Amino acid sequence: MREGSLVELREREGQWLGFERALAQSMEIVATPLLFALFGYWLDGRFGTGPVLAIAFGLLGVAAISLRTYLWYRASMDREEKGKPWTRRRP
Numbered sequence: 001m002r003e004g005s006l007v008e009l010r011e012r013e014g015q016w017l018g019f020e021r022a023l024a025q026s027m028e029i030v031a032t033p034l035l036f037a038l039f040g041y042w043l044d045g046r047f048g049t050g051p052v053l054a055i056a057f058g059l060l061g062v063a064a065i066s067l068r069t070y071l072w073y074r075a076s077m078d079r080e081e082k083g084k085p086w087t088r089r090r091p
Helices: 005-011 013-047 052-081
Strands: none
Touching: 005 013, 013 052
């Protein structure tokens, strides 16, 4: 092992955490609507309603993950900007 390679890895830890979060979020964006649509497809088979419930549940999954992503982003930005000069209120 080279001298200093451990330090180099520690310096990149934030970058790797960012990659990890991005991968997890991308999986959620794909998997959530898919699982909702599959559940709707299963219900369609049980009730004989055609693709109506699969489409409805798929769209519900898209709306749910969109709302979750937006709220996560807002919370993340609020944490990041806390105490910054442009967020301070004037008396």
